[in-house]
Amino acid sequence: MHNVADKYECNRFIKYKHSVKSAIWNESKGKWAIQVQNGEGATIDDEVDVFINAGGVLK
Numbered sequence: 001m002h003n004v005a006d007k008y009e010c011n012r013f014i015k016y017k018h019s020v021k022s023a024i025w026n027e028s029k030g031k032w033a034i035q036v037q038n039g040e041g042a043t044i045d046d047e048v049d050v051f052i053n054a055g056g057v058l059k
Ligand SMILES: Cc1cc2nc3c(=O)[nH]c(=O)nc-3n(C[C@H](O)[C@H](O)[C@H](O)COP(=O)(O)OP(=O)(O)OC[C@H]3O[C@@H](n4cnc5c(N)ncnc54)[C@H](O)[C@@H]3O)c2cc1C
Pocket: 018, 019, 020, 021, 054, 055, 056, 057, 058, 059
């Protein structure tokens, strides 16, 4: 998996050991409010136009 990510230069788009804690649609802004916890346990707040849930069917 890491070799494929390296080969196709995907790592610039990937954050390992980060966990999405919440994704809330903000109707008035027309954006997703995202909370992500990084590997050190710090919380990162972000706003995005597009949010794709690829958390898998087992979650
Ligand atoms: C026992 C078993 C055997 C299988 N065998 C086969 C097989 O032989 N052939 C086949 O084609 N398919 C098989 N499958 C199905 C295949 O594994 C799934 O269809 C495929 O893995 C789905 O890929 P995905 O990327 O959608 O989800 P996943 O592979 O489940 O990936 C989801 C990722 O999201 C991460 N994630 C989840 N929640 C969060 C969060 N809040 N924040 C950050 N990250 C998060 C997870 O850690 C995971 O890394 C099998 C499945 C199981 C359970």
